[in-house]
Amino acid sequence: MSVTLENKNVEKRAGNTPDAKVEFGLLDPRTLLVETNVRAEANLTPRFLKSIRDNGVLSPILVQRTEQGLRVRAGQRRTLAAVEVGLEAIPAMIVQGDEDQIRRLREQVAENDDRQGLRHADYVAAFEQMSLLGVSVVEIANTTGHSTSDVKAALTVAKTKKAKAVQAKYDLTLDQAAVLAEFENDTEAVEALTEIAMKSPDRFAHAAQQRRDGRDAAARLAEATKALADAGIKQVTNWNAEVKDNKAAQELQQLQSGEGKTVTPEAHAICPQRAAYIGTSHNGDIYTRHVCLNYKAAGHKLNHAKANDTRTEQEKETARAERAEVITNNKAWKSAETVRREWLAQFAKRKTAPKDAANFLAGSLTADTHSIEKASLGAHGLACEWLGLRTTGGWGSRQALSDLIAKATSARALHIALVLALAAIEERTGLHTWRRSGSESRYLRALEAWGYNLSDVEQIARGPQENSTACTEKKADALTSTASPQQPEAKVANTVKTTSPATDRDEQPAKTGVDSTNAAPAKGQPAPNPTKGKPQTAGNTTGAKPEPGKRQPVKPQAEKAASAPQPVKA
Template identity: 30%
Template sequence: MSNATAQAGVQVTPAQWDTLPVAQLTAHPGNVRDIKVPAKFQADIKANGVQEPLYVVRTHGDVPQVIDGFRRLAAAVAAGLETVPFTARPVIRIDALTPHPQNAREELDINAAFVESLRSEGCRVPVKVQRLDGGVVQVNDGNRRFFGAQEAGLTHLPYEWDDDDRDAAGQFLDMITTAQHRKALSHGEMTAAMFSASEAGAQVGRIAKAAGVRQKDVKAVVKVKGDKALSDAVASGTYAWTFDQLAALSEFADDAEALATITEAAEEAEDDDADEVDWAIRIERTKREKRAKAGAHRAELEKAGQKVRDMAELSDRATPVWRLKTPDGGRITAEGHAECKGQVWVLEDAEDEQLKPYCTSPALYGHAEPGSPMGGSGKSTAQKEAEKVARAAVKKGNLEWDAAETRRREWLTDLIKRRNLPKDTTNTLIGHVNAALLGGTWGICDDLNKEPTTNILAGLLGLTGDKAKHRTDFPEHVAKDPRRAPQLQFAAVAAVREKNAPRAAWRTDDQRAPWYRTPTGKWFAILEALGYQLTPIEQSVKDNEPYDPNKKKRAAITAAEPEQADQAPADDAAAA
């Protein structure tokens, strides 16, 4: 028998039924009956073959036993047919069924995923039917399957007879009890079943259709479940990992530390809150991107013949170039220090994108630090330790800021590329654009055409490669639909806003920059009104509150869909 055996009884067209040799069936005496076949029926079988499958089961010794279809088999023998279609379970034609006139479900929820699952794998659960007066065969249980199968193009459904004496009250009670007894698979059970199906030989497309998910979701499950480190990570707790999170996990299969951090976030997540895990993934992804950039910078320096060292190799005398002074107190620039024999390049922190120039011995090479004429900072051990802790907090805050910036711009890109936005959202975008252009605020006049703005705008518009090189060509590479004008104009304004929202905006220490923080807070308020959900570090800027990167906090990062956003308050639009 062919692969279709598993789908017997649920095929879309008779041509797709499994078949059995007539000789194999007639070899079993129990299948041969003395039946008089009507001439009209015999002529139809001879002309068109057997269209309705025989219901055949396997008895002891693997003998095929016909349960229903003796007349069709007799006609096939008389017509000289070699094979007949069969099903391993009882089926009934859909056009022979009548839905229950008072089905308990007001909303059947026959969605595309459900229909595709039926089309791919057929109906696996029999409908329960009852024969009424006049020969009507009514579906007492399974009306959703009945209507879904029609949309999927199925011709038959598996069925079982309801009790003949079941009264109308009993039918409604059955609707209640069968609905209550059904329990959907948990997300973990679903992913485990998908992986088992893959191991058993099911192709990705077939699994996706049966489960009603995307093919990339199936691939993510298979990859994670097939890797021991990843599988152990997701199996260590009760958290229900989303498909997107499983796909992201595969990026860290070779990074035990990152996996541990993400898994810890999953263990601490409250009520399967995806926010915590999404944020942990975002942070780890940002770290990886920074390490890649640092690796590229190091390779560039080494190619240029520069000396590169690890921080651990430097003595306590080593000092970053930006802190150095000449003996008379003058400033030493990076360019001015380039020829110093004591210059080396180091990666100060694992998450830095660039290596920094250091002088291995300022006193030896004639430099000085502020506060000390020739070497030495003049600071106590306690002061140095306090500075070290403060620098670590700043680095952590910068990392979170960078991760939030990437996420924020992805959200903006999604908003800008949407074809249809609610009228309120569109009006809000227009209000921001008008306020920015007519009021000339927030650097629109000064920064609109600067290179950093152009680079950000290209990203928001989804332009890459050659399309992102020349600003004057941008209009040629975006949608010409005039209905998208508000989004495109807003993109230009947003690029300026983002250009003027640097890391310094979150700082409230001695490096605070209120000229960045204040307008950035207003910008975040506008985005929040549009439906963007601020991360804690962004929220602190919007609220003009200090931010402590080391404080234990919940990471609210699930953004609402832009089209669901309410209109921003009028005074916020005016403040733009």
């Protein structure tokens, strides 16, 4: 069936004379001739095939009448997809053919160049309207070819005024906009994360998680502060000035009553000199230290003589700075661990392993045997979690893994084995990992090559960056054509001055803001330059080797820029 229309407004453009008559019809795609196309591959993705199967071909293809038959000139991908899914008829615009190959190529390039996909903000608007019309999340996902997680993210953004406005302006991804929705009431966080999304998208997940952790820490701090206020206890805000350097003040655990009894917080409740300090431990936990601001006036005695601190002021300040750095890096590591394990859980869903998976597994069987054995004794709990196996541990977990492997293809079975090894290595990591440069070099380099974006603190555990060209080639070779996390841009490690371990307790007021390692630059300041801060071979600018066995803590971006070598002026 076809309809012929006459074009009375024919113009000659670029040497082409359009046909005065254009015929439209429904054609059987199996009978059409598909000529050579500028596209090297049709790229018939599952999502595209599903769209053609569910909705048919919505835009007519361009077909030319030739001596050999009807030949597709524009719409090769739609035609092949229609054949693939079994459509019997597709709409077409039919014109008289010619042998002008230059024209054919020019038209094919123009048609593909001029196509513009929907913006992420357009998806938000479309899914929102479908939801308002009563279409469920699952139905929206099934009919549009998007994942349910994408649809949920879009609907979350649609409900938040600030995130929706920012996404419409900058066209952030659905995932990024959904994160902004979490911070709807925190304007500073939205602005900082938006800037990171635009300038350093590979840092976005880590920056967002640090914001979440900082928010949670602030909530715990507020709760502890309120508990002190409700109990009528004065809060010490500067431990060094009010307690450590104050000869009259002392922590309760160092005191005893006049009768020689231990002074507990409960027994000290009636003392007019009672106070308490809320601090942050080396692993980021909030703690409370009860003190007496004038223990002699209160009638208390020391358990033992108070040792004199013989350190100089500069040594004290250095120790405090080191301590603050430890707390900052520990917070950064805990945030990075959350992001990394979420990424690994998605990585575990792949149907095939990366090309170099066998090499990594072979290395793990020799270098990580203790970790693998320990994970096996624990019934591979973390691996089961990543693989989506709901088990209670022990024999049940092993049986679930055996059943999963029995049903898997050879490619999937290799990937499951890789997940088991990765989970075993991951379980041995912790706050201690970042304290020694290169402590998990093989593991983190592999994750980086497979598409994971390392945070600054993870780059310490990875060690100095490899040659950028070799690293890029390795990453491209490792990634397969199967669905996997997005490949990141190359990053460089930050090698900074080493410090010695600090004590387990903080001597600074608790800080609950975001780790400045991944914070966005302040207004009016230039964005961090990713080309700066590349590691030296020896770890410093003087050629001296760093002391072995000591960690290399992360410094804030501003400090890195300030400490970078400056060019000598003529």
